[in-house]
Amino acid sequence: MKNRDLSRILDEMGQMLELRGANPFKVNAYYRASRIIGELKEDIETVAAEDRLRSISGIGVGMAQRISEYLETGRVDEYETLKGEIAPGLVEMLAIPGMGPRTVALVHRELGIETLPALEEAARVGKLRTLPGMGEKKEAVILRGLEVLSRREGRVPLGLVLPRIDAMIEDLEGTRLGKRFAAAGSVRRCRETVGDIDILASSTKPPQLVQAFVQMPWVERVLAAGDTKGSVLVEGALQVDLRVVEARSYGAALQYFTGSKAHNIRLRDIAKTAGLKVNEYGVFRGETRIGGRTEAEVYRLLGLPLVPPELREDRGEIEAARDDALPDLVEVGDLRGDLHVHTRWSDGSGSVAEMAEAARRRGYRYLAVTDHSRSLRVAGGLSETALEEQLDEIEKVNGRMRGFRVLSGAEVEIMADGRLDYPDSLLERLDVVVAALHSVGRGRDEAQVTARVIQALENPHVNILAHPTGRLLGSREPYPVNLEKVFEVARDRGIAVEINAQPDRLDLDDLGCRRARDLGVPLVVSSDAHAPEQLGFADLGVSVARRGWLAKGDILNTLTVGRLMKALH
DNA sequence: GCCGTTTTCGGCCCGACTGTTTTCAGTCG
Numbered sequence: 066m067k068n069r070d071l072s073r074i075l076d077e078m079g080q081m082l083e084l085r086g087a088n089p090f091k092v093n094a095y096y097r098a099s100r101i102i103g104e105l106k107e108d109i110e111t112v113a114a115e116d117r118l119r120s121i122s123g124i125g126v127g128m129a130q131r132i133s134e135y136l137e138t139g140r141v142d143e144y145e146t147l148k149g150e151i152a153p154g155l156v157e158m159l160a161i162p163g164m165g166p167r168t169v170a171l172v173h174r175e176l177g178i179e180t181l182p183a184l185e186e187a188a189r190v191g192k193l194r195t196l197p198g199m200g201e202k203k204e205a206v207i208l209r210g211l212e213v214l215s216r217r218e219g220r221v222p223l224g225l226v227l228p229r230i231d232a233m234i235e236d237l238e239g240t241r242l243g244k245r246f247a248a249a250g251s252v253r254r255c256r257e258t259v260g261d262i263d264i265l266a267s268s269t270k271p272p273q274l275v276q277a278f279v280q281m282p283w284v285e286r287v288l289a290a291g292d293t294k295g296s297v298l299v300e301g302a303l304q305v306d307l308r309v310v311e312a313r314s315y316g317a318a319l320q321y322f323t324g325s326k327a328h329n330i331r332l333r334d335i336a337k338t339a340g341l342k343v344n345e346y347g348v349f350r351g352e353t354r355i356g357g358r359t360e361a362e363v364y365r366l367l368g369l370p371l372v373p374p375e376l377r378e379d380r381g382e383i384e385a386a387r388d389d390a391l392p393d394l395v396e397v398g399d400l401r402g403d404l405h406v407h408t409r410w411s412d413g414s415g416s417v418a419e420m421a422e423a424a425r426r427r428g429y430r431y432l433a434v435t436d437h438s439r440s441l442r443v444a445g446g447l448s449e450t451a452l453e454e455q456l457d458e459i460e461k462v463n464g465r466m467r468g469f470r471v472l473s474g475a476e477v478e479i480m481a482d483g484r485l486d487y488p489d490s491l492l493e494r495l496d497v498v499v500a501a502l503h504s505v506g507r508g509r510d511e512a513q514v515t516a517r518v519i520q521a522l523e524n525p526h527v528n529i530l531a532h533p534t535g536r537l538l539g540s541r542e543p544y545p546v547n548l549e550k551v552f553e554v555a556r557d558r559g560i561a562v563e564i565n566a567q568p569d570r571l572d573l574d575d576l577g578c579r580r581a582r583d584l585g586v587p588l589v590v591s592s593d594a595h596a597p598e599q600l601g602f603a604d605l606g607v608s609v610a611r612r613g614w615l616a617k618g619d620i621l622n623t624l625t626v627g628r629l630m631k632a633l634h
Numbered sequence: 635g636c637c638g639t640t641t642t643c644g645g646c647c648c649g650a651c652t653g654t655t656t657t658c659a660g661t662c663g
Contacts, residue, residue, distance in 0.1 A: 087635095090646050094635035125636045163652095165661050200654060250663085263663085289662095291651055296662095306663080308650090326647090326663070333647045344648060 067110060071135055072103035074144050075128070080156050081147040083166040098128045100327065104380060106580045108549070110136055154180035161210040163203075171196055185211055209286075213302055220258035221303065222538045224568025224605050227252070230262055233283065233305065240277040243268035245315060249308075249322035253374045255608035257571045258538060261304040263322050271309035278307045314346040317357035320364075321345035327379035328372075335367050335383070343367070375611040394611045395590075397604050399623040402431035404529060405476065405499055405563065405591035406600070410455050411436035412444040414596040417455070418462050421471050423597035431626045433472040433497040434459060438486035440478045441503060447475070449491055456494065470626050472496035476531060478503065483520025485527070492526035497633065499563070499591075500524070501531035502544065511545040518546060522554050528633040529589055530555060532565040532572040539569070548577060552584045561587040561621050561633065564613075566606025578613025587632065588615065589622045 079095030101123045102109060112118055113136050118129040135141050158169045158181065172178045175196050178187055187193050188204045188211075234246045243266040247253070250263030268274045275295040279287045288296040288304070295307045310318040321329065322345065336343040341350055347357025348366045356362040361371045369386040373394055376382040385391045406420055407413030415423070417434055424432040436455065437446040447455065452475060459471050474497035478486035485492065485500060492498050500521045505514050521527060533551060534543035555562055562581055565572045570593070573581065581588055590606035592599055610620060617623045621632050 091635045093646080098635085123636070127635055163661070167660060198654065198659070202653060206652085261663090289651055294650055296651090321648090322663085324663080330647055337647085342648090346649095 066108050067136060068102055068105055068108065071109060071132060072099045074135065074141055075099035075102065075131070077156065078141075078144050078147060080159055081151045084151055084155055084159070084170060085147075086166070086170065094123075094125075094128070097123045097327075102132075104378070104576060106576055106583070152179040154183075157181055158184060161207065161214050163206040163210040168199075171198075181211065213298070220260045220539075221301070222258050222568045222571075223252065223255060223608075224571075224602065226259055226262065226303070229299075230264075233262075233281070233299075234264065236281055236283075237264070237266065237274075237278060237307075240274065242270050242274040242277055243309065244312060247319060249319055250324060253323045254325065254377055255375050255605075255612060257574060257609065261306060264305065264307045265315075265318055265322050266307060266309045267312045267315040267318075268309050269311070274309050275307060308345075310345065312358070313354075314357050316359035316361070317343065317347045317363050318345045320360045323374050323377060325378050328377040328382070331379055331383045332367060335369075339367065341366065373611065375608060376614065378612075392614045393616050395607060395615050395617045395620050395623065397607045398428070399617045399620070400429065400590060400603060400607065401625060402429045402433070402472075402622050402629070403592050403594070403600060403603060404433040404472075404474070404497055404589050404622055405435050405531060405565070406432060406594040407436050407476075408434055410434075410445075410447055410451065411441075412595060417458050417471060418465075419597050420594070420600075421462055421466060421469065423600055425466070425469050427600055427603075429600075430468065431470045431472055431629070433474040433499075435474040435476040435497060435499045438475055438477040440480065440486045446478070446486075449487065452487070452491065472626075474499060476501050477527075479517060479521040481506065481517070483517045483523075485521060485524055489524070489526060492524070495526070496630065497528050498526050499529045499531045500527045502535060505535075505544050509545070511547055514544050515547040515550055518551050519554050522551070522558055522560055527558075527560055529561045529563050529591075531563045531591070532567075532570050532593075533562055534572050534574075534577070536572050536574075537569050538571065543572075548580070549584075552581050552586045556584055556586045559587070559632075561589045564588055564590045564606045564609050565593050566590060566602040566604075566609070567593045568602065568605060571605065571609050573609070573613070575609055575612035578610055578615055582613065582615055582619050587621050588619055590620055591622075 075095050076099040079092050083092045113133055118124050118132055131141050155169050155173055158164050176187055178184050188208050193204045194200050230248050237246055245267045247265050249265045251259045252262060266274060271293045275290055278295045279290045279297055283299050284297040285300060286298040293309050297305050299305055308322055333343055341348055347354045348363055356366050364371050370391060372382050372386050403424060408415055408417050408420055421432050437444040439446045439448050456473050459473050462471050473495050475495055476499045479500050479502045480486060534546060536543040590603055590610055592602040594600045621629055624632060
């Protein structure tokens with residue numbers, strides 16, 4: 066897949082053109098094309114080979130030519146030319162909060178600054194303030210920006226920030242200066258990682274609420290504090306923005322600040338065509354406000370049904386909404402069980418009974434206990450004998466529970482040769498066999514890893530493929546594996562692919578879900594819980610499924626246990 | 635650079651905040 070490479074090249078071209086002061090709309094066309102290709106479900110090479118590049122909205126003559134050039138020659142001439150003319154340090158400077166293309170061009174042109182250290186030095190000795198339009202404060206902003214940049218860890222997994230957001234909102238509610246509060250932005254869209262946190266509030270005293278916000282004990286630094294908006298950094302250099310509006314604008318503001326930017330641009334375009342204007346204060350015809358109290362009203366005035374936040378990425382949801390063809394997305398309450406959890410038999414912290422009881426409290430009707438197999442020693446993998454003993458315990462627990470079933474299972478290692486870590490004679494006694502790859506040897510290429518996974522899927526006892534790419538957010542790239550081929554085998558053999566809901570996995574991801582669904586692969590949402598309270602991770606998995614346009618019918622663990630077993634076997 | 639059942643040319647989302655300003659440019663989301 067060259068999608069990522071191309072996406073990066075076009076993004077860099079956009080940045081370099083921006084530094085050159087190119088037409089902003091042209092610059093935006095590059096950013097847009099970069100995003101579209103980065104999110105493309107298909108292999109760009111396939112699309113190009115079938116001469117379908119131009120059918121992608123946002124890819125015109127120029128972009129198609131550059132894409133073809135890259136696929137044919139491995140390089141884009143214009144990109145190489147730009148790189149030869151623009152110092153790489155200038156592109157890096159664009160990432161500094163407070164530094165935009167104009168400022169970067171200015172310091173380069175007037176002072177010959179081309180690197181981050183040179184920029185820092187010039188700011189420290191007070192050289193920047195000599196430039197037109199710059200002063201002492203701007204120097205401080207840049208020094209601060211440099212520091213933030215060096216501290217910033219990048220995007221944080223959604224699952225890790227959600228509890229912190231809840232706590233922050235609780236503190237804001239405690240001030241009694243606002244009525245309604247909600248997280249907006251990528252948090253509300255449930256993106257797998259978030260770069261900052263947007264909180265929206267309705268209030269009759271906006272400036273007071275902003276002041277209270279920037280004085281919260283968890284605020285490390287105040288970036289901005291106006292009448293209706295405040296920006297702060299909290300621990301870990303995470304930025305939190307608060308926007309405050311009147312109650313009558315709450316829906317419009319929630320819509321606006323939920324984004325995504327690309328989705329909103331499309332909406333405004335529709336509004337404009339209809340002779341309306343949409344902003345964070347409402348929907349307007351001329352000067353007259355015609356709505357904005359609720360989000361549904363905003364969409365309705367544009368002739369659209371309410372688009373679920375998880376879909377607002379300009380990935381076809383606008384068209385689907387227009388055609389009244391939005392998917393009926395799966396909901397957390399649709400799950401009837403969990404098919405991948407661990408107990409203290411391996412590396413979990415709860416007993417079989419404790420996990421089952423926690424599952425029942427969540428409203429589930431079944432739970433598959435899938436401890437690690439013998440080879441995964443670091444995780445306390447079960448020997449054959451231990452697994453047989455566990456089967457006895459599961460039977461006992463089942464004997465005590467009414468209206469709930471504990472399914473026997475195992476998360477079985479896929480060995481280097483593609484065989485599974487237990488003999489078939491043992492696997493066939495289990496209700497649920499989850500096949501998993503935990504490490505691929507150094508230097509394995511895509512063909513090798515793909516063959517290994519497919520070999521495992523050929524085993525007649527496998528029901529589910531766990532965390533299919535092995536990626537760990539922020540720490541491990543996906544294995545080199547051809548998902549397309551894996552999906553085809555899974556579909557043909559009726560094997561479900563897992564959406565692993567561990568906050569740092571979320572594997573499959575949203576785009577993978579959508580591709581799997583298109584190909585007809587059954588899916589499951591699994592918490593991979595290692596403790597009773599971790600069953601709740603499944604909520605995150607449902608968010609991923611929703612972002613992947615999945616309906617209840619696409620997810621097997623929304624079925625009753627009887628139907629589930631039929632579907633799995 | 636992209637796009638078009640009003641357009642193949644002339645548009646392209648829109649407002650808050652800051653800093654350096656005498657009315658606005660740059661940045662951000």
